[in-house]
Amino acid sequence: MEVKVTSTTILTSPLSQPSEVPLTIFDRFALNIHVAVLYAFTPPTSANADIISALSKILVHFPTLTANFSTNSHGRPCLTVGGPDGGALVVEATVSSKLEDHLPLTPSPDFRLLHPGVNDAKHLLQVQLNRFQCGGLVIGITNHHRVADGQSMSSFFLAWGKMVRGVPIDPLPVYDQSWLKPRDPPLVQFNHWGTDFIPLSPQPNEFKATPVYADPSEITNMLFHYSPEFIMRLKAHTNKLSTEKYTTFETLAGYIWRKVTIARQLDDEESTMLSVPVNGRRRLQPPLPPEFFGNLVLDVYPKAKARALIEGGVVKAAGIVRKAVRAIGNDYFRSFIDLAEVYKDKNLVPCYETDGNVLSPNMEVDSWLGFGLDEIDFGGGGKLCGISLTWVPFEGLSIFIPSLSQDGGLDVLVSLLEKDAARFREISHSLD
Template identity: 85%
Template sequence: MEVKVTSSTILTSPISHASDVPLTIFDRFALNLHVAILFAFTPPTSTNTDIISGLSNILVNFPTLTANFSTNSHGRPCLTVGGSDGGVLVVEATVSSKLEDHLPLTPSPDFRLLHPEVNDAKHLLQVQLNRFQCGGLVIGITSHHRVADGQSMGSFIVAWGKMVRGIPVDPLPVYDQKWLKPRDPPLVQFDHLGTEFIPLSPQPNEFKATPVYADPSEITNMLLHYTPEFIMRLKAHTNKLNTEKQTTFETLTGYIWRKVTIARQLDDEEGTMLIVGVNGRRRLQPPVPSEFFGNLVLHAYPKTKARALIEGGVVMAAEIVREAVRATGNDYFRSFIDLAEVYRDSDLVACHEKRGNVLSPNLEVNSWLGLGLDVVDFGGGGKLCGISMTWEHYEGLSILIPSLSPDGDVDVFVSLFEKDAMRFREISHSLD
């Protein structure tokens, strides 16, 4: 793939006076990295000028995306909005090939050319507009996870598209953080130190984290497609043995977990754990508005032994996922909020920062279902024809992505060692 950058510019912050926005406990827990995603559109599309103008205008409603990381007068991490080092990087590029030559958007190392570099990126939001020979467009977006979670970024991208098309942006993002108020007195009911954050003074047996690193060349990415018919068959298989129906997320997540465990050929008694993102907006009571912009996600950690997972089938796997996710409810989120009050000035380090780039025997599953990504529209008359990750060197990551079929298909991104991926492909659509 030949990609030629034709221009690069910085959209400055819409805020004229610099102000500091403290990072919340959820921001500090979020991954300290940029997340990259691609959106492909068939021609005709809106012009680059119109898309960039829409971005500039919508940033008035999403000012934290133009911020930069800093520390406030108390030495605590924060976002500085309106500072001279902020803004959004916008790159324009041309691609010598036709878009159709790259469809479907199956993850490829070449796709990293379609968005700005994420390592040591200066700007928290980066955009690259890639014009293909045929007139097709791929918009590569990278955003820093400590500014916003998946739901927030989905809302932003949908709103950006509305702005380009001249459609009123409604609802607008919400920044009110009254839900972050701790209880009086604060009550930390769960072991967040050792689960979300590394204990401040761990005892020898209290926290063990040995990062595992692998050569990126040993890790491959794949995108699997699951039809509504296949998902219905999975659900029928699980629901007939349960009084309560399993969701698509629970069923498909349990299914992928079990199949990956088989492909990895783990020892029978080896433990395997899922790391599953749980959105706190619907968990907290009273609920936080879905329009809240920022981070409000924790993890659930379903776990079992490899043999039990394999022999229990997808029924057992889905049930373990369900129970762990449901246990991460209002009490857990409130306890986490109170943790911020108890350790207000402490230098908390998220446990996942000690993982390395290999999760095996564990698996992380995130869901992009329901984030609105499949309705992103930048105008011009063309169609959204692809949503994809680019290429990950992180073994054990899986993401559920909405397919663009109106029937409810789901695409599943999976990153595994090549040797495990070969076995996984062979069994990825088997109901056994």
């Protein structure tokens, strides 16, 4: 793939005077990385100038995307909006090949050419408009995860598309952090040490994590399509063996977890843990509006022994996922918020920062379903034809993505070591 950059622009912050926005405990818990995602559109599409003009206008409603990280007068982490080092990076580029030659979008190291570099990125939001020979467009966007979670960025992208098309932005994003105030007095009801954060002063042998690393060339990203018919059969198979009625996410998360465990050929008694992000907007009481912009996600950790998980079938795996996901509610989120108040002057380090780039025997399953990504429209008459991460150099990650194929269904990204990926391909659609 030959990509030629034709222009680079910095869109300055919409705020004329610097303003500080505190990082919440959920922001500080989020991954300390840029997330890079590609959105592909068939021709005809809106002109670059119209897309960039709309971005400049929509950032008025999403000012934290133009901020930079800093610390306030109390030495606590915050975002500074309107500072001299802020703004959003916009790159225009041309691609010598046709878009259809790269569809369906399956993560590839080559796709890193379609967005600005994420290592030591100066700007928290980076956009690259890639024009293909056929007139197709791929928008490569990277954003720092500690500014916004998946739901927030989906809202941003949908709003940006509306601005291009001249459609009113309603509802607007919400930044009110008063919902996240600690209780008085704060009450830490749960043990967040060793699961969410590394203990501040661990006892000998209390918390030991040995990160495992692999050469990125040994890691394979695969994309699998699961049709509505397959999902229906899978859920029917699962529900037939249980009195519970599992959701699509619970069923498919358990299914993928079990299949990955089989492909890895773990020892029977080896423990395997699934990390599942849970959105707190509706779990907090009173609930927060979906338009809350920032981070509001915590992880839950279903666990099982490899043999029990495999022999129990998908119904057991789905049941373990269901129990963990449904156990976390308002009390847990409030306890997490109060933890930040109790230890506000301490450096809280998320446990995942001790991980290498190999999660085995554990894995993570994220869902982009329900965000409305398949409704993104940048005008011009073209259609959204691809959604994908560019490349995942981490083993053990799986992401559920809404499918844009004619039959609907959903796509599942699975990242594994190549030796395990070969076995996973063989069993990826087996109900056994």
